[in-house]
Amino acid sequence: MGLRGPFIASYALLALSVPAAAPTPPSPLAGASALIRQEQWHLDFLNTPKAQSISRGNGVVVVVPDTGVDPHPDLRNNLLPGMDAIPGGSGDGRKDLDSHGTSMAGLIAAHGQGGRLGALGIAPEAKILPIYDSLPNGKGEPDDLARGIEYAIANGADIISISSVGGSSSRLRQAIRGALDANIVIVAGAGNLPRDQTVGYPASEEGVIAVGGVDRAGQHAAISVTGPKIDVVAPAVDIYSTSYGGKYSKGTGTSSATAIVAGAAALIRSKYPYLPAREVAHRLTATAIDKGPPGRDDEYGYGVIDLVAALTADVPPLGFESVSAPAGAGPTTTAGAQPGGDSDGATVRGLATLGVIVAVGVGWAVIARRRRRGDDPPPRISR
Template identity: 40%
Template structure:
């Protein structure tokens, strides 16, 4: 995976996939928990998990699949889908990238403080496998990646949060992908995607699907809260999260682990935060969940004013996102990112983004009030027919 191929706009994984080939190994399993610095920074044990652990929420991971036999993921991985043509249920992962994302979201560890813990350890993972090459490329220069089918599958199979640690500039002009994002937004789903790992080489913009209006675009920071040097920046960025020296689950063996740097890992942490909020506050719309994460984000350590092109609205904070927030909870249910302008500009062929105010009927069911309106209309029509018949008889 060379820089020149990336700059040409070919589809690439948003995280450092090749770095996941470096494995911590079984002997280091007991040390993995100590190496998960993001959990310590978030004070997960004391400030997050007593409030929410993501129970009852399904997070779709559109990626390379998920190795369901990993010891820290047993029982967490639902039977999913596969748009790669391999005809699996998504619980197969020859690359390891999807397995690592699943671990950061919903890993439950094993034994006494051993193994990987996800930030939302009681959430369930719906794996949706895509065709990914060994060097991290997906699809083609036209953006025909199967992404639209993968996203629709995730939405139609109950995902309330969709983690998309993948990216490509080619999706910008893909009408099916754009329509699938609008479909997911209309179904009250929180969409989270990685900004990309070029570090704005040669002016590289934010990747798609992160750049689509309505999607939470995530960049990566290090342990000091500084932006990772290769994290793509731009006006679409929404939040940043830990993405440097990240330990997680591996696909090589049930007791194997790996590490990586990348916006993919940061994306997984933000997806986990969305799951925590959806679990704690199930009546909130996807838009309100996003608003909670935006309004509760921690300020950048450099004191810069937010939102900006590097930090977005700030550093995603699970404990603050879970705190009482009546202003958001009683406010608009609409997705606050639908009005976001694409820095590259939407293609002329792109249809308008439909502003959807998600409610209880967002799952596709017909609203109850609509039945009432229909009954009134039917009654009025019936009465009208009766009057006309009587008049005809009198004549």
């Protein structure tokens, strides 16, 4: 059975514990939740506040197959019980000894703790369905991921966010195709240099949205793999999110970019509930901000995702109706998707994110599901 590759995102686990009830008097960590929101530069970069005035992901279920997801204070209201695809977890996916899965979930759907406190995800009203399929040491088989995807298909998934790359198996390929056939959007990370040299699996699978990364200036992130299968890019450098034990993390890699794009897909699926998955993907690519040479290129794909345009632009549809739309619902492309609806769009690939995680007091390299995680010495990230 082939190895499944690593998550490639360098993460620094910040020693900023946020207990459920704030102690009195405040501890030195009391300002952590406010600090994290200020450090989430990608939110303003993507004009997230305006996008969230249009859609917040309500009614959408995003599956996160990863190291499990810890019930962080910024995630508790939208963390569903999931499943363990491998032994050793809590049985329902809601335990994370690594931090990677919790970080990805937070980028998608963290709701913070009110006002400007806590981490905020792209789609804070979406639900996260966690799948524990990768051990803290990065080991996991392709069939473990396949098992999680099969569970997602059977349990109402709208989106699957895969922040890892690596080998495949007949069962995994069948599961990926089954999810696409079931009208599920799959987003996967492309991979991280230097370990990965080409877009990995399942990002390379036709129909999956393959995600690369950009830096704070909107330029190609040096860590991001390039290639003809890149569909879109998103912020991938110095990305702050949730972590286990009420802490927060800082990461760099296409893992983060993948989760951010999954959040964008959740905003679209919430606004246009009858839009086919292929058209959700098309809307992301058709409204992306072109970078590099005109048109699609190997560094940026179709460009940097534009949350507001993806929710409001008049995008020519692919020309088919959603099989899931109830009778009498009207057209599912664009204007008919919802009151005040816009157009919809197309097909992309899948973003697999890789990550090597560096913890304060905790050493971790990101998920390699036998699928390895990166072995390279993880960078030390200082604030």
